[in-house]
Amino acid sequence: MAQIALPSIDYMVILQILIIFGSATALLLIDLFIPANQKKITALLALGATIGALVAGPYSNSGVTMANAVAFGSSTLIVNSIILFATAISILFASDAMHKQGIERGETYVLMLLATGGMLLLAQGASLITLFLGLELLSIALYILTAIAYPRIASEEAGLKYLIIGAFGAGFLVFGIALTFGATGSLVLSEIATRIPVTGIERSLFFTGIGLMLVGFGYKVSLVPFHMWTPDVYQGAPTSITSFMAVGSKVAGFIAIIALVQMLGAEAQVITPVLMGIAVLTMLVGSIVAINQTSLKRMLAYSSISHAGFVLLGVLGSTQATGLRAPIFYLAAYTLTNLAAFGVIMVLEGSEERDLTLADLTGLWTRNPWLTGIMALALLSLAGVPPTVGFLGKFLVISAVWQSGYMWMAIIAAFASAFAAFFYVRALLSMFSGTTDRPRMTLDARSSLALLIVAVGIIAVGLMPWSINAIALAGS
Amino acid sequence: MLDAYVPLLAMVGIAVFIAVFVLSVSRILGPQKATVRKLAPYESGMEPIGDAMARFPIKFNLVAMLFILFDVEVIFFFPYALVYRQLGIPGLIEMGSFVLVLLVGLTYVWKKGALTWD
Numbered sequence: 372m373a374q375i376a377l378p379s380i381d382y383m384v385i386l387q388i389l390i391i392f393g394s395a396t397a398l399l400l401i402d403l404f405i406p407a408n409q410k411k412i413t414a415l416l417a418l419g420a421t422i423g424a425l426v427a428g429p430y431s432n433s434g435v436t437m438a439n440a441v442a443f444g445s446s447t448l449i450v451n452s453i454i455l456f457a458t459a460i461s462i463l464f465a466s467d468a469m470h471k472q473g474i475e476r477g478e479t480y481v482l483m484l485l486a487t488g489g490m491l492l493l494a495q496g497a498s499l500i501t502l503f504l505g506l507e508l509l510s511i512a513l514y515i516l517t518a519i520a521y522p523r524i525a526s527e528e529a530g531l532k533y534l535i536i537g538a539f540g541a542g543f544l545v546f547g548i549a550l551t552f553g554a555t556g557s558l559v560l561s562e563i564a565t566r567i568p569v570t571g572i573e574r575s576l577f578f579t580g581i582g583l584m585l586v587g588f589g590y591k592v593s594l595v596p597f598h599m600w601t602p603d604v605y606q607g608a609p610t611s612i613t614s615f616m617a618v619g620s621k622v623a624g625f626i627a628i629i630a631l632v633q634m635l636g637a638e639a640q641v642i643t644p645v646l647m648g649i650a651v652l653t654m655l656v657g658s659i660v661a662i663n664q665t666s667l668k669r670m671l672a673y674s675s676i677s678h679a680g681f682v683l684l685g686v687l688g689s690t691q692a693t694g695l696r697a698p699i700f701y702l703a704a705y706t707l708t709n710l711a712a713f714g715v716i717m718v719l720e721g722s723e724e725r726d727l728t729l730a731d732l733t734g735l736w737t738r739n740p741w742l743t744g745i746m747a748l749a750l751l752s753l754a755g756v757p758p759t760v761g762f763l764g765k766f767l768v769i770s771a772v773w774q775s776g777y778m779w780m781a782i783i784a785a786f787a788s789a790f791a792a793f794f795y796v797r798a799l800l801s802m803f804s805g806t807t808d809r810p811r812m813t814l815d816a817r818s819s820l821a822l823l824i825v826a827v828g829i830i831a832v833g834l835m836p837w838s839i840n841a842i843a844l845a846g847s
Numbered sequence: 848m849l850d851a852y853v854p855l856l857a858m859v860g861i862a863v864f865i866a867v868f869v870l871s872v873s874r875i876l877g878p879q880k881a882t883v884r885k886l887a888p889y890e891s892g893m894e895p896i897g898d899a900m901a902r903f904p905i906k907f908n909l910v911a912m913l914f915i916l917f918d919v920e921v922i923f924f925f926p927y928a929l930v931y932r933q934l935g936i937p938g939l940i941e942m943g944s945f946v947l948v949l950l951v952g953l954t955y956v957w958k959k960g961a962l963t964w965d
Contacts, residue, residue, distance in 0.1 A: 399951055
């Protein structure tokens with residue numbers, strides 16, 4: 372009998388994915404034997420695995436393996452590092468906050484690792500099936516994580532909402548994959564790129580498929596009009612999970628969108644007008660609706676919607692010669708800034724499960740000056756004020772869009788950014804005015820360390836232009 | 848490219864035709880004598896004992912979930928059994944790691960007490 376030829380696997384290409392999935396599986400077993408009040412050991416092990424994968428990045432081989440399903444390259448290295456960095460910080464946050472609130476479970480860290488593995492798979496995916504697999508892994512783990520604060524009704528409600536909307540989005544994605552496969556006869560991105568139909572019904576089927584896939588990913592990164600779930604889920608989930616979800620799933624989802632747009636190459640101009648419209652709508656709706664919010668987490672949710680519009684604009688601006696540095700740098704800036712903002716909210720919640728409002732920020736300066744400083748930094752970076760990293764991100768996106776000839780888009784983006792500045796400044800002012808009788812919050816070592824790292828990151832990456840060049844070199 | 852899907856369309860057409868044809872022929876030609884038993888819901892030959900919307904223990908949900916887990920395992924094992932020799936050692940390693948991951952899951956639910964009924 373003839374041997375069946377199996378596709379060869381270069382394990383060094385999927386090194387980071389292997390480390391994360393291997394340690395997640397092992398951790399599920401190890402966690403069974405760790406007593407309930409010692410779950411910080413599980414957190415420490417998960418943190419070790421994440422840092423291990425982060426360190427393993429530069430040692431991975433570039434290339435494509437597993438029958439063209441998974442790829443690794445220099446821009447993947449940057450994206451994977453952003454994802455793993457966000458996971459490490461989120462594990463530190465979760466370990467502190469969930470312990471204080473009495474909702475700490477070992478499964479939290481296992482699920483966070485599994486979601487991270489899904490994100491890495493999404494970032495390294497070179498075929499449509501891998502992209503779908505990555506998205507599902509990421510989503511299913513996040514559905515459970517959203518609802519993990521078990522006795523809380525708000526958390527369960529958010530989990531259910533996320534599950535139903537997410538399943539809906541996944542349906543769009545699968546149907547899009549089916550149509551694309553039907554029109555081109557291939558699932559591998561590089562093969563599809565050479566087989567884009569030029570005429571006839573195949574062409575309409577192909578672009579219908581691409582459109583449906585973009586809707587599927589649009590749900591994940593909360594582009595308007597697929598954003599309705601975002602505020603409810605961000606508000607209901609435990610804050611440490613919200614920060615992980617807001618950052619990780621957005622980075623991974625946008626990498627998939629970038630992969631699709633790159634696959635289209637010159638044909639991307641067919642869908643560019645639609646995506647431009649969506650980007651503008653996303654920026655404006657996110658910025659304008661956020662003005663009316665009193666809940667801090669809802670405000671940040673709308674702010675994340677508005678930022679998604681900016682990233683999409685960056686993706687469209689860089690299909691031309693500028694390379695991928697604008698969207699990838701923006702995602703890195705978004706990651707640092709949101710981790711800081713959600714981290715401060717999480718510390719302010721302390722052991723309560725109350726949803727914090729703008730009024731809770733009043734007089735924060737008088738009780739926690741350091742926390743106020745970090746929150747102010749995060750808000751300035753969200754608004755895009757120099758010398759923070761958020762300014763550089765916005766600057767790169769708007770200049771990329773301007774250079775690729777969409778002047779009007781750049782002007783609208785600048786206006787949306789000015790709208791958005793309004794509510795960031797309002798939160799900023801309330802922190803420095805008035806007094807409060809609420810007690811001073813104490814910080815655990817884990818949260819302090821995580822907050823310190825992201826705060827230094829916001830300033831350092833914002834001040835040092837070489838960091839853009841490093842990312843630009845890797846990303847182009 | 849789309850020409851490849853013409854046989855598929857033909858098969859869908861034939862399937863729809865047979866379904867409609869058989870059902871309508873039996874409707875037109877068959878005798879229609881309704882009895883109490885014929886009108887009752889089909890419960891595999893048992894007498895229906897009440898509303899289907901009754902509450903039942905959540906444990907059955909867990910059993911169904913565990914069943915799916917091992918059902919999926921079996922779906923992978925049948926084709927593997929057919930090409931066991933051709934796949935050789937690499938195939939054995941792949942299937943081994945697949946079972947190992949499932950085993951971790953089983954250990955987890957066991958230790959969490961999902962396999963005890965009360």
